[in-house]
Amino acid sequence: MLAFNLGDSLLFLYPPSQDSVIQVTEQSYNSCNITDPIFYMNNGNSLFNITQPGEFYFTSGAQGHCENAQKLHISL
Secondary structure (H helix, E strand, C coil): CCCCCCCCEEEEECCCCCCCEEEECHHHHHHCCCCCCCEEECCCEEEEECCCCCEEEEEECCCCCHHHCCEEEEEC
């Protein structure tokens, strides 16, 4: 298990022509609903800064990837 702290950053690296990263709600994370993201990143070199405590849910924005476990939940 990894520990994250305020001020940490997450760097998502992926081929931008094939994928993206989205921040979603807990409900969307659990159901792999990628249709209404909170935040959308698609440049292949996406940086997310953790600036406040809370629950953060990320998944791939590509169809079918979330169902194949390409998702991440962070809790601070």
